[in-house]
Amino acid sequence: MNSAIIGTETTYASPRGGCRVRINAIRKGALAAGYDPESYASYLTDDHDVATAGGVDDRDLVEISHWSHDLRRWSFVLIDVPAATLACFAHAAA
Numbered sequence: 001m002n003s004a005i006i007g008t009e010t011t012y013a014s015p016r017g018g019c020r021v022r023i024n025a026i027r028k029g030a031l032a033a034g035y036d037p038e039s040y041a042s043y044l045t046d047d048h049d050v051a052t053a054g055g056v057d058d059r060d061l062v063e064i065s066h067w068s069h070d071l072r073r074w075s076f077v078l079i080d081v082p083a084a085t086l087a088c089f090a091h092a093a094a
Helices: 047-052 087-092
Strands: 009-014 017-027 061-068 073-082
Touching: 009 061, 009 087, 017 073
Parallel strands: none
Antiparallel strands: 009 017, 017 061, 061 073
8 A cells, every 4th residue: 555645646537537636535434334424533634544544445435626727726626536436546446
């Protein structure tokens, strides 16, 4: 596992095609049954915390921002996507 996850730039396989994105956080276990969205412990913004929680797998959501070509900056809009939809986590596909 690559130790640098937060801040990593990768490609998101969106329904409209691939786009450049940056990873801002991991929502650990967000796709698992019984996930508590109010649990702050599952919202990870530090690489050490991600590693301690066991890395990223197919039960996690990844909070990303996309690169705006027109504005030449990262978007302030954040979305959560399944880890396996990002090129750097393709191995997490179930």
